[in-house]
Ligand SMILES: [Ca+2]
């Protein structure tokens with residue numbers, strides 16, 4: 001073989017090896033139902049938006065590879081056990097899904113996924129927006145909590161400061177307004193209350209409290225009375 005041919009042949013062979021090495025076994029696939037079930041603790045289930053829809057698992061990118069991971073928001077069937085959230089990750093070389101993070105939220109028994117995952121800080125790691133709901137035998141109010149979870153240092157991390165609310169309004173997920181009533185002396189559940197409105201906005205890498213005020217008027221929670229019903233969507237003063 002002439003030496004000039006070697007200059008062409010060797011790089012071509014190397015490129016060929018690289019291509020086959022990269023292409024081998026690198027097919028992504030979604031987890032099967034039984035694989036997902038393997039990550040759900042006994043007595044738990046993945047939340048469902050309604051009985052009609054499939055379990056509400058979230059596909060989003062939580063690490064540095066190009067495949068989406070799966071977030072499993074789980075509640076206990078018994079209603080009084082804490083919610084759990086796990087993230088599972090697919091390894092295309094072994095064709096296996098495995099657990100990469102899990103967290104339990106002791107003060108809450110239910111949760112709602114808010115909108116679609118975001119990447120507000122553009123680091124290619126998703127943020128999942130969640131409302132946590134406490135147990136209440138009486139339908140009690142005012143201690144829901146907003147969380148915006150992402151993966152940081154291999155752990156589920158909340159980008160929201162501690163917060164509680166009765167209701168929230170969100171226009172674009174970059175800014176949450178939350179409302180809590182002030183339960184004054186001699187006020188009943190169905191009476192009229194002043195409300196505190198707080199605004200949390202995404203600043204650089206996390207949410208910060210950027211505004212807080214108390215309403216000038218009093219509003220009722222959920223029934224018509226001698227004051228207006230509290231309605232964030234209509235605006236309050
Ligand atoms: Ca990924």
Ligand SMILES: [Ca+2]
Nearest residue numbers: 119121123125
């Ligand atoms: Ca991000």
